[in-house]
């Protein structure tokens with residue numbers, strides 16, 4: 652069996668958590684990531700019959716029965732993942748009845764999956780239906796995106812249009828726009844269901860006054876989505892106090908989307 656600490660997904664997990672922490676997106680124990688391993692990856696690096704512990708699930712995850720995820724731990728700090736992956740990360744497999752998960756590796760100090768694991772699992776289900784290659788769900792608190800939800804309309808059309816205006820790659824990177832949920836209590840099945848519903852059609856979902864969820868095929872893709880939206884939000888926050896005298900028109904933004912041949916939300920431009 653191959654050394655799991657050398658698995659590409661483990662290396663990616665360490666690199667991405669370090670990056671996100673350094674960018675200030677994941678203070679203290681904020682943020683969580685889950686990656687759905689392929690069966691080939693799971694078999695190459697893990698004994699799938701191991702059961703270190705089990706964790707009950709508060710949602711019905713039958714649609715993901717038998718699937719294996721590497722996930723960040725509840726209360727764990729992203730800054731520590733690279734130094735102590737076995738303490739801060741865990742690999743779990745969903746039971747056949749979808750009611751619990753079995754720990755195969757990690758959480759060596761007695762930890763458990765992120766408290767937002769229900770959101771992750773429901774978002775994985777939604778994204779797998781939309782695109783079977785979407786394997787990553789990522790949650791973070793990027794400062795400028797978060798700040799925008801305090802001072803900008805959280806109507807998702809208006810929120811998206813501002814982001815498209817303020818970062819040249821915006822409409823190309825997230826042509827479906829960014830979905831926005833109003834403030835809701837986190838850690839509940841209600842917010843998990845609402846987020847997953849938005850994930851049917853979007854890879855980026857804002858939680859107003861809290862943070863963002865991103866989905867993608869790869870760590871880079873999910874990270875890049877959040878990074879691009881955050882860049883646009885930073886430009887917004889830095890220019891919102893002064894008169895903006897040069898703003899791309901909707902026609903110019905649409906031209907970018909046409910040039911790159913992306914299927915964008917035409918009704919979100921006026």
Ligand SMILES: [Zn+2]
Pocket residue numbers: 681682790791792861862
């Ligand atoms: Zn959060």
